[in-house]
Amino acid sequence: MSADFPIVAIVDDDIAARRSMARALAAQHFHVKQFASAQQYWTSAEANEACCVLIDMDLGDGITGLDLAKAIRSSNCPIPIIFMTGSADWAIRARAEAFGCVAYLEKPCPAELLLAAVRKAHATTTSVI
Numbered sequence: 538m539s540a541d542f543p544i545v546a547i548v549d550d551d552i553a554a555r556r557s558m559a560r561a562l563a564a565q566h567f568h569v570k571q572f573a574s575a576q577q578y579w580t581s582a583e584a585n586e587a588c589c590v591l592i593d594m595d596l597g598d599g600i601t602g603l604d605l606a607k608a609i610r611s612s613n614c615p616i617p618i619i620f621m622t623g624s625a626d627w628a629i630r631a632r633a634e635a636f637g638c639v640a641y642l643e644k645p646c647p648a649e650l651l652l653a654a655v656r657k658a659h660a661t662t663t664s665v666i
Contacts (some may be wrong), residue, residue, distance in 0.1 A: 541566075542566055542567070542568050543567055543568070543587075543588040543659050543662075544567070544568045544569070544570060544583075544586050544587045544588060545562050545567045545568070545569050545570070545587055545588065545589055545590075545591065545655055546569075546570045546572065546578065546583075546584055546587035546589070546590040546591065547559060547569060547570070547571050547572065547590075547591045548572045548574070548575060548577075548578045548590060548591065548592045548593060548596065548602075548605065549571075549572075549573075549591070549592075549593040549596070549621065550573055550574060550593065550595075550596050550597040550598065551593070551623075552573070554593070554621075554623075554644055554645075555571045555573075556571075557645070558591065558646075558651060559571055561648040561651055561652065562651070562652070562655060565652055567655065570583045570584070570586075570587060572584070574596060574597075574598045574600075575596050575598060575600040575604065575605040575608075576598065576600075578590070578605065579605070579608065585614075587616060588616075588617070588655075588658060588659045588662045589616060589617040589618070589619060589639065589655060589658030589659060589661075589662065590609070590616055590617075590618055590619070591619045591620075591621055591642075591651075591655075592605055592606060592618060592619070592620055592621065593620075593621050593622070593623075593644075594620055594621065594622040594629060594633070595622070595623070595624075602620055602621075602622075602633075603620075603629075603632060603633065603636065606618050606620070606636060606638070607636075616662070617639045617657075617658035617659075617661050617662060618636075618637075618638045618639060618658075619638060619639050619640045619641075619642065619654045619655065619658060620633045620638045620640070620641045620642070621641075621642045621643075621644050621646065622641070622642075622643055622644065623643075623644045625643055639654060639657055639658045639661065640653075640654035640657065640658075642654060
């Protein structure tokens with residue numbers, strides 16, 4: 538991963554949402570890797586190169602965003618996680634925040650909030666290196 542051009546992974550089954558977030562991040566010099574499912578992310582070697590991962594809470598493939606995040610953590614991967622959702626559910630938000638996510642964003646998310654969350658996550662990873 539280049540410190541000048543960090544990689545952000547987006548896991549979302551909604552192609553329009555992925556593309557929109559990717560455009561906003563690319564405009565700020567982030568490289569983006571897009572994944573349509575938890576399985577696609579999990580089996581990709583590129584996933585390990587990311588400075589953070591944005592995970593939709595409802596991936597539509599029978600796996601929730603929390604399920605994917607738990608799998609990531611159980612593999613001892615310290616990657617910062619940003620959760621996203623299209624429905625405001627305070628109980629799920631509380632579970633996500635208790636899980637230790639960097640941010641919890643409601644879609645559609647203004648680009649400024651998305652970028653702030655990704656920059657916060659990237660700062661977390663660069664301070665560890």
